[in-house]
Amino acid sequence: MRTQVAIIGAGPAGLLLGQLLSRAGIDNVILERRSLDYVLSRIRAGVLEQGMVDLLHEAGVSDRLEREGLVHDGFSLAYHGALHRIDLKGLTGGRTVTVYGQTEVTRDLVEARHALDRPTIYEAQDVALHDIDGTSPRLTFTKDGKAHELTCDFIAGCDGYHGISRASLPETALQIFERVYPFGWLGLLVDRPPASHELVYAGHERGFALCSMRSAERSRYYIQVPLEERVEDWSDEAFFDELRQRLPAEVAEAVVTGPSIEKSIAPLRSFVAEPLRFGRLFLAGDAAHIVPPTGAKGLNLAASDVRYLFDALREHYRDHSDAGLDSYSARALARVWKAERFSWWMTNLLHRFPERDGFDGRIQETEFAYLTQSRAACTALAENYVGLPY
Ligand SMILES: Cc1cc2nc3c(=O)[nH]c(=O)nc-3n(C[C@H](O)[C@H](O)[C@H](O)COP(=O)(O)OP(=O)(O)OC[C@H]3O[C@@H](n4cnc5c(N)ncnc54)[C@H](O)[C@@H]3O)c2cc1C
Numbered sequence: 479m480r481t482q483v484a485i486i487g488a489g490p491a492g493l494l495l496g497q498l499l500s501r502a503g504i505d506n507v508i509l510e511r512r513s514l515d516y517v518l519s520r521i522r523a524g525v526l527e528q529g530m531v532d533l534l535h536e537a538g539v540s541d542r543l544e545r546e547g548l549v550h551d552g553f554s555l556a557y558h559g560a561l562h563r564i565d566l567k568g569l570t571g572g573r574t575v576t577v578y579g580q581t582e583v584t585r586d587l588v589e590a591r592h593a594l595d596r597p598t599i600y601e602a603q604d605v606a607l608h609d610i611d612g613t614s615p616r617l618t619f620t621k622d623g624k625a626h627e628l629t630c631d632f633i634a635g636c637d638g639y640h641g642i643s644r645a646s647l648p649e650t651a652l653q654i655f656e657r658v659y660p661f662g663w664l665g666l667l668v669d670r671p672p673a674s675h676e677l678v679y680a681g682h683e684r685g686f687a688l689c690s691m692r693s694a695e696r697s698r699y700y701i702q703v704p705l706e707e708r709v710e711d712w713s714d715e716a717f718f719d720e721l722r723q724r725l726p727a728e729v730a731e732a733v734v735t736g737p738s739i740e741k742s743i744a745p746l747r748s749f750v751a752e753p754l755r756f757g758r759l760f761l762a763g764d765a766a767h768i769v770p771p772t773g774a775k776g777l778n779l780a781a782s783d784v785r786y787l788f789d790a791l792r793e794h795y796r797d798h799s800d801a802g803l804d805s806y807s808a809r810a811l812a813r814v815w816k817a818e819r820f821s822w823w824m825t826n827l828l829h830r831f832p833e834r835d836g837f838d839g840r841i842q843e844t845e846f847a848y849l850t851q852s853r854a855a856c857t858a859l860a861e862n863y864v865g866l867p868y
């Protein structure tokens with residue numbers, strides 16, 4: 479088998495890159511370790527920056543997003559019971575975010591790829607990378623017990639944090655930057671209307687809480703929990719009790735409870751592997767970097783990497799220039815680090831850190847007080863939240 483661009487991973491990064499390449503007439507094959515059903519049922523992020531919405535539009539997959547996505551002009555911060563609204567639209571000259579689940583983005587991309595009749599090989603096992611330093615890299619894998627080989631011009635490693643692309647590189651080729659936080663987020667999804675029509679991020683002495691949503695009828699709630707907590711130990715009732723205690727009274731009263739349709743714990747981590755290019759292998763999305771979900775940047779960063787990588791590949795095939803491929807790593811990383819900084823800052827602003835002392839507590843309170851009093855501070859928060867320009 480031969481293709482121009484071999485993509486490892488059918489997450490949002492791999493599917494979006496495949497869709498843009500296919501529409502530009504660039505041949506590509508996606509290899510995915512999991513089944514199609516598994517990929518379609520994964521529940522993760524849900525807040526899209528305007529840049530990602532525009533990219534989905536360019537990829538021809540925005541019809542349902544435009545119909546069903548909820549455009550949000552702002553969100554609220556809560557701190558020890560006080561609420562403060564961040565007017566995203568007013569503070570950024572009209573920019574907004576759109577609430578539309580990653581599950582829906584994935585479904586739209588899978589359907590679009592199917593309509594274009596482009597190949598995705600699901601349940602591709604033991605994917606291995608070869609000759610990434612040469613001009614004709616190869617992937618080997620097994621499918622239904624049979625060995626296969628895929629040769630290509632370039633490999634896009636879009637296989638997430640636990641993927642094989644980054645893991646195939648010698649340790650000396652990478653510089654790793656990492657911060658592991660001493661807590662996780664316990665998330666609950668419920669088919670009940672959201673407590674508030676905009677997101678509420680709450681800092682509280684019992685820990686962080688977030689009221690989010692996937693649609694006007696489906697709510698997503700999170701509470702900060704210690705890393706050693708087990709999801710089986712949290713009944714829906716215990717979750718909602720704890721959530722309400724961390725929210726301002728008017729928000730807590732508006733929480734509509736119901737049976738959870740999903741409940742899971744996600745650890746929080748900041749992680750960047752540099753650089754994003756090795757010979758003919760290009761890393762994109764979670765394969766190269768992770769942010770804590772505070773700030774809603776993970777999915778959006780996968781999209782911005784794809785924006786740069788797609789432009790570079792198109793330039794290679796259409797304009798016979800490798801300038802974009804040569805600058806991909808530096809350009810993508812410049813934006814990645816700004817989102818890393820913002821996600822780290824917002825995590826620090828809103829979470830309870832077990833090892834912190836009274837001084838840290840006062841700094842956190844003062845940071846919040848400053849936000850409630852300074853339009854400049856709110857503007858800095860808002861411009862990062864809606865997404866910095868590509
Ligand atoms: C539990 C959880 C909750 C999250 N919540 C949020 C949130 O609320 N807000 C937010 O902004 N972000 C959130 N994120 C982050 C966001 O979902 C990711 O940033 C986003 O999925 C990145 O997309 P990706 O395509 O780079 O990677 P992924 O979505 O991880 O896709 C990688 C794909 O590669 C496949 N793969 C892996 N290894 C191999 C292999 N060896 N061979 C072939 N295929 C392979 C995987 O099966 C997967 O389909 C969350 C992440 C997790 C894990």
